[in-house]
Amino acid sequence: MPSRKIHFQSPRQLSELYCNQEENLELLESTFPVKVVCRDNWVQIEAESEEAIQAVADVFELLLSGREQGLSIKNADFKKTVEGIAQGQKGDLASLFEGGSVIKTKRKSIVPKTLGQKSYLRSIFENDIVFGIGPAGTGKTYLAMAAAVSMLIEGKVERIILSRPAVEAGETLGFLPGDLQEKILPYLRPLYDALNDMLSHSDIEKLTERGIIEIAPLAYMRGRTLSNSFVILDEAQNTTSEQMMMFLTRLGEGSRMVITGDLTQVDIPKSRSSGLLEVKNILKGIKDISFHFFDASDVVRHHLVQKIIQAYDRYRGDTRQ
Template sequence: MPSRKIHFQSPRQLSELYCSHEENLELLEKTFSAKVVARDNWVQIDADEEEIIDSVADVFSLLQEGREQGLAIKDGDFQKTVEGVAAGQKEELASLFERGSVIKTKRKSIVPKTLGQKRYLRSIFDHDIVFGIGPAGTGKTYLAMAAAVSLLLEGKVERIILSRPAVEAGETLGFLPGDLQEKILPYLRPLYDALGDMLSPSDVEKLTERGVIEIAPLAYMRGRTLSNSFVILDEAQNTTSEQMMMFLTRLGEGSRMVITGDLTQVDIPKSRSSGLLEVKNILKNLKGINFHFFEDTDVVRHHLVQKIIQAYDRYRDTHH
């Protein structure tokens, strides 16, 4: 029976590739009908055919390449890599690492942490309109902001426009004190926090004063054409059908849009349907538009966040 032993730099390096979980090695064995043994800093693969051994070796090779680029490998990444190789998608997986995924901004470099995040970022650069849909903590807004800042610094867009529907747990802007800028700041705080990671406070202030970075409540978008801009609509699950259509039709020459939202966090009245929920059925087959769906395995916050999301999903499944 053909056999191959692959060595790694250290036992830790090897264990990180399969998340130190024997279940992942068992998944490899079951998927490819092979015997896979991991010990110390080596893994041995036994199978009836060399092609099967090649496929299992490809899984480790792809994960190692991702690890070297900053991928924090989780069970979901391992499983997706196994599924991808088994489905003959090795080249597609490899392409995620061929083009640099690191986004350099003035204050820090941003590295996608999961395969899902890598695909999302690739999608943003390859499409004019991208929908990032998924649970909290998956980086959908943060990575969109990183892409926007990167393209602005490269001179590929002239402005960054940040928008959000003014709906939050049943409140509206009118309940908040202050002028328009003060009223909408709480709604755009997550976007500003992301900006603060990538640009200095003085840069953010200067660019905002010059209109290069613009904050615009969704309600104030009507009638505008947004050209040569990177436009981010956050919390899009709280748009109505009419608002979503209005926003999408603002797209002008040289612009791109990223629309992010979590369909489990809809705050608009139940009598109104979510524009984000509707649009994924209306535009799903249009060329130039991509829908990226994050999973709970893409959560990159505290490890408990992923477990919390999974617990809520189980609760909803049994109570609806």
């Protein structure tokens, strides 16, 4: 029976490629007519045909390519790669795994950590409107911010506009204490935190004073046309249907929008439908509008965050049955 042994730099490198999960090796064997054995720093592939051996070798080759670029291979990435190879999509997968994905800002270079994040960044650079939908910790807002700062530095946009609906406290801004800046700051703090990772404090102050970076509540977007801008709407699950339509129709010439949100964290009254939930069906299939859905496998925070999200997903699934 034909066989091939592939060697890697270390046992750890090999185990990282299949996430150190026996079930992923079993997935290879159930998808392709092969027998796969992993030991130390090598993997041996046995099959009746060279074609099947090559298919499994392609899986490991692509995963290694991604790992060498800084991707943290997740179970979902492994499964996506196996399915893609089985469906003859090696070329498409290679273009996703390969090629530069480093986002350069003034303070640091940012590299996507998962295949899902890399696909999301590609969508942002290729489409005028992108929706990033998924749980906390997947980098959906942070990566959008990185893309915005990068495009501003490169002169591809003239302004960055960052917005959020201010509904988390269940109060209107007018009833909150303090002046306007003090009222809105708690809602916009996560956006400032991300900016501080990418630009110096003095740069942020200077750009904000000149109106090149603008951070404002969603209510302040009404009646405007946002041209030559990179516009990010965060926490979009807390928009109403009317607010979502209002925001999307602000898009002006030379601009792009990224709308992010988590549909499990809706804070608006139950009597109102989430604009983010509704827009998935309204805009589906329109050219230059892309929807990217993250799941727990894309979480890049503490490892327990991923497990917490998965536990809640299971719980919600059980209670709906």
